[in-house]
Amino acid sequence: xxxxxxxxxxxxxxxxxxxxxxxxxGEHRGPTAGIAPGxxxxxxxxxxxxxxxxxxxxxxxxxxxxxxxxASEPGDPRLPAxxxxxxxxxxxxxxxxxxxxxxxxxxxxxxxxxxxxLVAFVIGCSFSFEEALIEDGIExxxxxxxxxxxxxxxxxxxxxxxxxHGPVVVSMRPLKPADAIxxxxxxxxxxxxxxxxxxxxxxxxxxxxxxxxxxxxxxxxVKADEIxxxxxxxxxxxxxxxxxxxxxxxxxxxxxMLVTDLKNSRLAIL
Amino acid sequence: xxxxxxxxxxxxxxxxxxxxxxxxxGEHRGPTAGIAPGxxxxxxxxxxxxxxxxxxxxxxxxxxxxxxxxASEPGDPRLPAxxxxxxxxxxxxxxxxxxxxxxxxxxxxxxxxxxxxLVAFVIGCSFSFEEALIEDGIExxxxxxxxxxxxxxxxxxxxxxxxxHGPVVVSMRPLKPADAIxxxxxxxxxxxxxxxxxxxxxxxxxxxxxxxxxxxxxxxxVKADEIxxxxxxxxxxxxxxxxxxxxxxxxxxxxxMLVTDLKNSRLAIL
Numbered sequence: 001x002x003x004x005x006x007x008x009x010x011x012x013x014x015x016x017x018x019x020x021x022x023x024x025x026g027e028h029r030g031p032t033a034g035i036a037p038g039x040x041x042x043x044x045x046x047x048x049x050x051x052x053x054x055x056x057x058x059x060x061x062x063x064x065x066x067x068x069x070x071a072s073e074p075g076d077p078r079l080p081a082x083x084x085x086x087x088x089x090x091x092x093x094x095x096x097x098x099x100x101x102x103x104x105x106x107x108x109x110x111x112x113x114x115x116x117x118l119v120a121f122v123i124g125c126s127f128s129f130e131e132a133l134i135e136d137g138i139e140x141x142x143x144x145x146x147x148x149x150x151x152x153x154x155x156x157x158x159x160x161x162x163x164x165h166g167p168v169v170v171s172m173r174p175l176k177p178a179d180a181i182x183x184x185x186x187x188x189x190x191x192x193x194x195x196x197x198x199x200x201x202x203x204x205x206x207x208x209x210x211x212x213x214x215x216x217x218x219x220x221x222v223k224a225d226e227i228x229x230x231x232x233x234x235x236x237x238x239x240x241x242x243x244x245x246x247x248x249x250x251x252x253x254x255x256x257m258l259v260t261d262l263k264n265s266r267l268a269i270l
Numbered sequence: 271x272x273x274x275x276x277x278x279x280x281x282x283x284x285x286x287x288x289x290x291x292x293x294x295x296g297e298h299r300g301p302t303a304g305i306a307p308g309x310x311x312x313x314x315x316x317x318x319x320x321x322x323x324x325x326x327x328x329x330x331x332x333x334x335x336x337x338x339x340x341a342s343e344p345g346d347p348r349l350p351a352x353x354x355x356x357x358x359x360x361x362x363x364x365x366x367x368x369x370x371x372x373x374x375x376x377x378x379x380x381x382x383x384x385x386x387x388l389v390a391f392v393i394g395c396s397f398s399f400e401e402a403l404i405e406d407g408i409e410x411x412x413x414x415x416x417x418x419x420x421x422x423x424x425x426x427x428x429x430x431x432x433x434x435h436g437p438v439v440v441s442m443r444p445l446k447p448a449d450a451i452x453x454x455x456x457x458x459x460x461x462x463x464x465x466x467x468x469x470x471x472x473x474x475x476x477x478x479x480x481x482x483x484x485x486x487x488x489x490x491x492v493k494a495d496e497i498x499x500x501x502x503x504x505x506x507x508x509x510x511x512x513x514x515x516x517x518x519x520x521x522x523x524x525x526x527m528l529v530t531d532l533k534n535s536r537l538a539i540l
Contacts, residue, residue: 176475177469177470177471177472177475178468178469180470181454181466181467181468181469181470184451184454184455185454185455185458185466188455196451196455197451198448198451199447199448199451200447200450200451200470200471200497201447201470201471201497202447202495202497205446205447205495225472225475227470227471227472270540
């Protein structure tokens with residue numbers, strides 16, 4: 001393990017597995033951005049089996065906002081497709097517990113809450129494609145500003161499955177037009193982490209009245225020579241689940257992700 | 271040879287070679303758009319050997335506006351890389367002859383004008399990527415309207431070589447944002463026929479004051495839910511050559527292209 005630190009002062013780990021084990025041991029308790037460069041991080045949603053089949057179908061029907069990286073067997077906390085020895089009950093620094101759609105607790109592990117009927121879904125996240133954009137020299141405003149990416153509910157409907165339905169939520173990154181074109185090329189290579197943008201310029205066309213007033217995250221400046229570029233966002237499944245008000249569900253706390261053994265570069269299709 | 275006709279009433283030929291032989295025999299005298307679906311057509315520039323080496327370098331330095339498909343040996347009218355038995359002196363329906371940068375004649379063949387020091391350059395054209403866009407269901411306004419694509423001089427400089435220099439000329443197609451994203455993906459696959467757009471939205475950023483006033487071609491409407499999308503254009507090498515005022519040069523007449531034996535689908539890199 002090396003002792004390099006992230007901008008937030010976090011230690012940086014050489015592999016996803018080392019980062020995950022540090023989380024499990026309680027050595028790493030903060031947000032996970034940047035703690036294992038090059039490794040895929042994922043959003044978490046845990047649902048009772050009674051809802052899991054419909055949610056699985058929902059992800060399949062909506063691959064851009066809900067790119068499913070893996071799902072566990074009911075009651076099984078392992079996710080072998082994503083990493084050696086993952087225990088979804090202990091390997092995320094902070095969880096949110098929901099009852100009937102209300103946030104009831106934030107907890108550092110699920111040891112006391114795990115049930116035999118729970119299914120864990122891990123959904124791709126924009127960290128992977130953002131790493132590829134930054135490596136190409138494209139500035140991402142929310143990262144330069146150290147804020148959360150701005151996110152918006154749109155007028156684009158998801159394809160429903162069982163009780164799950166609702167609008168697509170998008171994230172927005174302001175880019176110069178030539179960088180927007182390059183960003184379409186780069187993110188098209190990453191279909192399992194939201195893929196190409198859904199939309200660009202003309203926010204009103206997708207129901208966004210004011211880009212300076214995001215529904216989630218923080219506003220960032222769009223300069224005169226830039227256009228807003230919109231990607232489908234992993235907040236979509238969270239807002240869709242919240243709308244169903246399941247008797248019990250668990251998500252990661254925003255920014256506290258599952259670090260996997262998959263390399264970002266291996267998600268690229270070309 | 272089949273007897274299907276294009277929208278302009280032209281006969282449609284089953285292969286590029288059949289279309290080319292019909293041109294050579296004088297059976298086809300009009301513009302070439304649509305006369306051999308699926309086959310690559312090219313822009314022509316013919317220069318004396320004294321200028322050809324610099325122009326070759328110019329094309330190499332500026333692959334987006336000047337994607338060179340092939341160049342002949344000096345004095346040799348054949349282009350074996352582009353098709354069986356091509357004779358560049360007879361296989362285009364209409365040529366333009368330039369002396370000291372002035373248009374002096376339009377002629378149906380070059381039999382009386384060919385010289386031992388002439389080099390023919392064939393440069394990729396947007397017909398190839400437009401075919402791919404239309405096959406994907408994207409409407410191209412200038413084609414729906416039956417007009418020439420609008421083209422504009424920009425403030426983007428080409429990389430100079432010898433005497434050749436000047437601004438990049440772009441063509442513009444208005445598209446809905448989601449179609450613009452798809453068009454970036456599709457045209458990125460065709461680097462030898464201008465490739466991905468150079469720019470989109472915000473025409474003023476590249477020096478275009480009014481999209482309704484193109485420098486070449488015809489204006490087309492940009493609807494409220496559309497953005498203008500700009501591709502590097504094969505008029506760039508023509509305008510660059512005109513600025514040099516060579517003692518002698520030849521181009522195709524606009525719309526009267528060389529039909530090759532290459533399939534558009536074979537230009538796709540992915």
